[in-house]
Amino acid sequence: MQRLEGKSAIVTGGGGGIGGATCRRFAQEGARVAVLDRDEAAAQRVADEIRSGGGQAIAVRCDITERASVDAAVAQVVQAFGGVDVLVNNAGWDVFLPFTKTVPAQWEQLIAINLTGALHMHHAVLPHMVERKAGRIVNIASDAARVGSSGEAVYAACKGGLVAFSKTIAREHSRHNITVNVVCPGPTDTALFADYKKGAGNPEKLEEAFRRSIPLGRIGQAGDLPGAIAFFASDDAAYCTGQVLSVSGGLTMNG
Template identity: 55%
Template sequence: MRGLKGKTAIVTGAGSGIGRAIALRLAAEGITVGVFDISEKGANETVAAIQEAGGKAIAAIADITQYTSVVEALKAFEEAAGAGTDILVNNAGWDTPMPFLKTDEAFWKKVVEINWFGPLHVTHAVAQGMAARKAGRIINIASDAGRVGSSGEVVYSGCKGATIAFAKALARELARNQITVNNVCPGPTETPAMEAFVGSGEQGQKIRDAMVRGVPLGRIGLPDDYPGLVAFLASEDAAFITGQTISVSGGLTMHG
């Protein structure tokens, strides 16, 4: 895609799942990718996969719930890359299924710290450099749970809804600096997080089957279903697109 080769990008939660797939795609486009993850093992595995494919990547171990950790990881990445960050993909997230009335304050705080404060921390740190350079692309991996709600994911849905609204408001503020901000909303996706979410065995298969029945295209998502759209939104082909929310869910949700 136009305008990606030679750029730099940070992908949070890039040590596995959707984040890893996005990092691999961006690297294939000629981007130097900062693989941000709390798991050193996962980050290094993603970097190795990118390098094996002939791409450039730098691992950065970061806890996105801690602003100081984000700032330190950002500084290390930009020094190693020799350039500021052109593209930010806020992908990292976490949840576990549970009826809201069975949750407690400790659970709420964990979900909010990762899924809401995490993107705030990373965006605040990275966007300052983008604003100074008057260029940048910010792409949030939100969720259809934030558009239509998801039973058993009440707090997570709230965080993703907040992320969607945050991106719209931020897109207005940063437009003067030629920074675009957009959301990509996956539907249910086959990832390690999904495995933990639905479990295995007969009960887990029943949940998967129910998910599939709700998707017009007849399957749940795969990590490779999202990187193409992310690459497009990061490219010059999407230079006039900002403040938008796009579902990639096989038709599970349809918005006019």
């Protein structure tokens, strides 16, 4: 049984590692997928791959930091699919430096992408879900939001804010049958993690230290995340809202 059969889904950052894997999983689960990304070519590659496999997908260029771009993208998805059943806020960006080595311009960009961008998406999509009295929102935060992470102070602050925001929106919109849940990846082998390692004096040593600290003994892969995301997007999680789940190989164990 395909858990997302007949559902329409938006995935931001859909052209990247975790986003692309999520888009492909959603299509396998029967969803019509809108692959949103600032990099239109990356989004198109994912959408083309889904369609070549028999799924339904469209690529939509969207800069989540610009409200006009968000509104245009959501309108395009609604026109193509007739509505939005699932929103996955996955797009993210980071600067890997000690806080005192960062500058305000970097803070502003980090906040714009990792927090304000998600606010834009919620604000644009929620009215459509409220009108239909149904919806699933899955926000991708980070274990940095739960336990902190050296060199990621502002990123962690944004993701912590996203967790708190998610719980509040879950409360505000429970009466509309809209659920809001959060998935927190741990270290995951994506382009973002590659950038993180570049900031280290010895990237191989850093990666090995991460691997030793993870109980399951390996760095996460992009394909490790979509199962949890799809669960929260499906009716299997109809009675779950305001919850935060780490997918980190046991690196963090919060209960």
